[in-house]
Amino acid sequence: MALIRLTREVRSKGYSMARKPVLFSSLVKPLKSWWQKIFFSVGIVACILFIMMDRGEVRYVKEIRLSLTDAILPLTQTIFQPIKSISNFVEEFKNLNEAREAARALEVQVRDLQGELIATQGLIAQNKRLKEQTNFVDFPDTKIITGRVVTHSGGPFVKSMLISVGQENGARLGQPVMSEFGLVGIIVEVASSFSRVLQITDINSQIPVVTENTRDPAIMAGDNSRFPILKFMLSDSLMAVGDRIVTSGHGGLLPPDIPIGHIAEINGSSALVSSLVDWDRLDYIRVLDYRFADDLSQYLKNPLD
Amino acid sequence: MREVFSKRLFKSFKKIVPELSILFLAILSVQPQSLLGNSVISPFLCLSAVFYWSLHRQGHFNVVALIILGIISDILTGASLGFTPILFLTVFAISSWQKKNVLLKPFHLIWGVFSLVSGLTFIIAWAITSFVSLQYADIGSFAIQYAMTVISFPILDWLLSNIQRAVAV
Structure with missing residues (x-):
């Protein structure tokens, strides 16, 4: 009798002896309005379906995706254009000091490459002649x-x-x-x-x-x-x-x-x-x-x- | 008359500040050579923002907006449509569920809860990625992004709380 009374008392005060399991309903409960609950449940199911259809290369999903991307992309580019311009300007300003040294190094590289270019041109001509002699079928030009x-x-x-x-x-x-x-x-x-x-x-x-x-x-x-x-x-x-x-x-x-x-x-x-x-x-x-x-x-x- | 209109406009703007901030972060995270750098792995900032606004602005912050924002994010990143909304809804549901236990607690506890919630979300993301591609995705890159997301949370929390205070959302 005492045990039953104690259990009732505990229940009336809202205590629980065992830990409640985490259920889907308890996750949805705090969402205030009923339509939020419906959208949450429908949303999860719809997302899983969308993933499967996207993966299965369903034509309509691909078309939706392409048209949405076409609509959203210009917007993102417009929003970030000012930030990009500022960051590019800062980066260019930072690189200004290194430009002189880089130019000198490039001058040396150009001289070396000019020498190599003459040798390469000879090899290209030789390669072309050999291909003609052996009737070589090449891959198409890209x-x-x-x-x-x-x-x-x-x-x-x-x-x-x-x-x-x-x-x-x-x-x-x-x-x-x-x-x-x-x-x-x-x-x-x-x-x-x-x-x-x-x-x-x-x-x-x-x-x-x-x-x-x-x-x-x-x-x-x-x-x-x-x-x-x-x-x-x-x-x-x-x-x-x-x-x-x-x-x-x-x-x-x-x-x-x-x-x-x-x-x-x-x-x-x-x-x-x-x-x-x-x-x-x-x-x-x-x-x-x-x-x-x-x-x-x-x-x-x-x-x- | 003009004052009334501008007040109404500001009121409407205030209502969509959470959604706008998530949209901004979604676009920011796919910008090449953006402020975050064009790094291979960057923090999943949108997830932190969803957690923050779910705790602090649940009243106006709704499920439909989250699904739309998730789909926009999927379009920008190239993920399967529906992938990011699942992650957003998971974070939203758990933080709404635990809101009463978390909201007035010290920041380090909120940060701890966020690390648990985002950890679960990353496990779901890894499971979906592996399931969809029929092979195990590299768990290392998920772990790195998870760590970066958790580490960057205090900065984003500070930033969003300042925005919230500034516009008194």
């Missing part, structure tokens, strides 16, 4: 379209960027994008005035590569970290730390011999690649208008044809 990086995602969730080269400028699905030093990524979305580039470091990126000297093939896959991983290496691979990695051109999506990076570390059957791209200062990019990529984008539009 046109270059230069643009700027508009947005650059800095989180670990996704590694992509929007660039100012769109369909109007000749951008197509699957075209490779380069910095001045190496491969940045591949175009995965094209709108009229911009494109989205999937970086080589993204978890969804997989590129066929070879080592420049030994021509050992592998697949370079991103994992959202700074260092993409080389997978499916040959068991008798001759790869070594410091070897240069270039695109193999297998599959026809990318032109061969685009520089990507160096091998930073080898762990048994896989290796880490250090990219040549300076991600921190990536501003100007070059889109390679490769003919094979163009053919592929047409195929992707009409896969049943």
Whole structure:
């Protein structure tokens, strides 16, 4: 009897003997209005559905995404234009002192390069003659379209960027994008005035590569970290730390011999690649208008044809 | 008449200060060579802002606005549509749930709660990223961004509390 009375007393004072479990309803409870509760529940379900549809490349979701990006992008550029101008001015002012020394160093470099240019011109002519003699079938010439990086995602969730080269400028699905030093990524979305580039470091990126000297093939896959991983290496691979990695051109999506990076570390059957791209200062990019990529984008539009 | 109009305008502006601050941070975080630098990993500032406003301005701060802001963030970063809204809603729901226990506590306790809430959110983010791409995402970069987000929280809290005081939201 005493126990029952004590339990009642405890309950009437609002104490609980056991810890309440955390339920979805208790999370929703503090949301004041009923429509907030409904929107919260519907919102979570809708978001999960959206993720699945986006991942499943549902056409309508892609179209919504492209049109929303087209609408939002000019707004973001307008908002940040004054801040960018000020920061650029400050940076240029800072660099003014170093300009004189840099100019002297460049003069020396130009003299050296002029000497090398004469030798290179001879080699190019010799190469051309040899190709003619052996009826060599070369890869198609690649046109270059230069643009700027508009947005650059800095989180670990996704590694992509929007660039100012769109369909109007000749951008197509699957075209490779380069910095001045190496491969940045591949175009995965094209709108009229911009494109989205999937970086080589993204978890969804997989590129066929070879080592420049030994021509050992592998697949370079991103994992959202700074260092993409080389997978499916040959068991008798001759790869070594410091070897240069270039695109193999297998599959026809990318032109061969685009520089990507160096091998930073080898762990048994896989290796880490250090990219040549300076991600921190990536501003100007070059889109390679490769003919094979163009053919592929047409195929992707009409896969049943 | 003009004074009345300007007062009304300011009143409306005050109402959307939390949403505007999150939008600003979302755009700021994807700017190349922005104030934060074009670093590979930067703090998830929007998450801190959502936590702050969920605690301090829950009345006007609504779920629909969070979903829209999350989708804008997804569009800018290139994440799957719906990914960031899930993270925002998680933070919003937990901070609303624990608001009474947290709000008037000393700052170091609020900071501790934020580190727990954001920790859970980052685990969810990692799980979704890995699930969507059908492989384990690099946990190191998530851990680094989590640490940077937690470390940067006091600065953002100070900044947002000043904005809140200035416009008396």
